[in-house]
Amino acid sequence: MSRNLTGFTPSGRLHIGNLVGAMRPIAAAQRADDPDATVAFISDLHALTLDHDPALVRERTLEFATLLIAAGIDPERSLLFVQSHVAEHTELHYLLECATGFGEVRRMIQFKEKSGRQEQQVRLSLLTYPVLMAADILLYGTTEVPVGADQRQHVELARAVAERFNARYGPTFAVPRAVLPPVAPRLRDVFRPEEKMSKSAPPGSGVLHLLDEPAALRRTIARAVTDSAADVAYEPETRPGVANLLALLAACTGGDPAELAGGFTGYGELKRAVADAVVAVLEPLQQRYAELAADPGYVHGVLRDGAARASAIAAPTVRAAKQAIGLMADQPPQG
Template structure:
């Protein structure tokens, strides 16, 4: 049996938003009550799409600040950035030799992110899922909280673990690992806002890379910006339905109700019990108040922390040291199993 451990990561690509908060960071905070957790700023993933990012260092600090401001305790859990622990790159190379090209060719996120000019995408973007598998399995993590968008990558992680366990079954058994060397990591996906959609287009997910600032609520938005964006959010002309079934075919309404539900820790059905038949103007006013109440303190704390770069850097250095201690033990065994 494997010791229960949670691992997850967020890319430091700027513009942290409500989707990252509800789909990931807020759940990281809750999980620390039950699990030992390792939360990683995945800076090596951040250069797969855009290579030179002059502000990368500050973007790494911003994600770190968001983790702490949201309530992750850096003394109890490990918070660090990926590039400081060399095991990620080393294990990713071995996993590049475990994973099959056919597996990689099925990854839908690569197709979305590479777009039409696939020949010109970086090899790193293509190999992103094996680096993600290495991130998780370097710590032999058993559970990974991620948004719906990462489910396929987690399946690949399990395939990599399984093939490594099978192909190296003899040396793994010799070393006394009865259940294989790597766990088959479980995804933790859930809650009413596992996927937060754009405020401008209910068919697209809220994303850092959307060129419209009105498509997302950034975690550092102040009360005025939050209010403006919610008031301008796209809706349809009908009042809210009184039951969840009435949200079908109304993606914008469903998204706003889902956000309200997630921020108030209720279900969509419960929210509609209060707001059924309300006009959007009234519902949006309530959503503004709730969003400002829940996000305002986090944004303010992020700004305070970001002003203290030395503190943020010390958290990352200390976390990297603790992560490296675990990673080095895994890599020593992996090298031995492979036969290096």
């Protein structure tokens, strides 16, 4: 059985890169005959590893779930839930910590980067969250995890922990593998094309958020970095700003960036075309989001049902892991 899983951490605002690189592929992979084969979840526990506003985490969690549904994630054809609503995630987390070395998690690149940027005390959860991510993956018998290069190391840790646990305590977990998402342009910050678009980018960045108003999207694109050359050409290495605009246009229209370049004689014309294409893609999503946001009870119901379905899959995995590692997996008899 094949199962793929993708998590979205509500630590910022979803942007068009998330739509192109993750949300659309999930929607395309859904199956009416096997709705549990495609798993999407809001990884709210991961948002707690850094300083955060509790109210904003809750707000973003609902916003992300609503946007995923608006983008075509159908609860009848996929599994959608919130991580903290399924207790098995934290339960398996501890069991996997008992099979993971301190050195393994200390070497995680993201821990080094994020802990180095923090002025306040580094939270222990920032060190251990890759093990929670391993639990997220292994709970569901996940076989494929679509990830970019920055998350590949975490999937490799999940593989290593699963293989070690299976070798030491007996066959318990499916061993997942990282897979590249379906081919899509790698979208960059339009003001700083040397950086990828980021959910956590500060205000004033060149990120095109899914819920930005059309006028705001157009203003951001109008200020996008280009270069001093006279022609429009797709040359990512030497002209990253223009290449990023062409990649944006390709992502919205389905064209090829290099071929699209030939249709423009200047940067103003290119920016107007990119803005029109981005607005055309996001307006229907925003309209659907507004409809869903007006009836939050529906989204909450989807998340409740999704959590129940997820727990039904995850609970046997936890029982098997507890028994394998040496715990009494069942409650002792009463009386």
